[in-house]
Structures are given as C-alpha cells and as structure tokens.
Amino acid sequence: MHRIMVPCAIAAVMLVAQFPILAQPLENSGISSGRQIATAICSSCHEISGRTKVGPSFEDIANLPSTIALSLKVFLRSNHSKMPNFIISSADADDVIAYILSLKRK
Numbered sequence: 581m582h583r584i585m586v587p588c589a590i591a592a593v594m595l596v597a598q599f600p601i602l603a604q605p606l607e608n609s610g611i612s613s614g615r616q617i618a619t620a621i622c623s624s625c626h627e628i629s630g631r632t633k634v635g636p637s638f639e640d641i642a643n644l645p646s647t648i649a650l651s652l653k654v655f656l657r658s659n660h661s662k663m664p665n666f667i668i669s670s671a672d673a674d675d676v677i678a679y680i681l682s683l684k685r686k
Contacts, residue, residue: 610679614674615628622635622638647681653674653677
C-alpha cells in the first residue's frame with residue numbers, strides 16, 4: 581500500500597503545483613490595466629498622456645528615489661488633502677502601481 585501511495589502523492593503534488601503557473605496573468609497585463617485605470621481615474625489631475633496637470637506626472641512620481649511598490653500602496657490607502665478620496669480595489673491599486681513603476685527610468 582505504501583509503495584502505491586507515495587508515487588500517487590508525488591504525482592498529485594506535481595499536478596497541483598502546475599496550476600498556479602498556468603493561472604498567472606501575462607507580465608504586462610497589470611501595467612496595461614493600470615494605465616487604463618489611471619487614465620480613467622487619475623488623469624484629471626495627473627499627467628498620463630503628455631498633458632500638464634495640477635498634480636505631478638506619474639513619470640515624475642516613478643522616478644522619485646522613495647518610490648517603491650510599498651510606498652505607493654501606502655500612499656493610495658492614505659487620505660491626502662490635495663487629492664480626492666477615491667476608493668479602488670486592491671487589484672486595481674496593484675495595477676496602477678505596476679503602471680507607475682513601469683515608468684521608472686532604469
């Protein structure tokens with residue numbers, strides 16, 4: 581019985597381990613989605629497509645030394661006197677963050 585269970589258990593683990601890999605989104609899908617969300621929600625104040633606005637451009641934000649995914653996540657979850665209080669889902673926030681970070685000059 582033990583001889584049959586071990587190979588079956590190993591096969592089951594290998595099979596299950598493959599599903600998360602298959603379910604992963606394409607690498608740039610978050611960036612593309614983030615740009616769409618930013619255009620819809622943020623572009624009235626922030627430069628998204630080359631127009632000067634009230635707030636800093638996302639490219640300028642991306643290139644600040646302090647800009648990392650965590651700092652952007654904290655910023656998006658905090659109240660700010662100069663920004664409207666908007667609510668976006670965690671997934672949408674992650675996509676906007678991916679978009680902003682994609683603008684960072686290497």
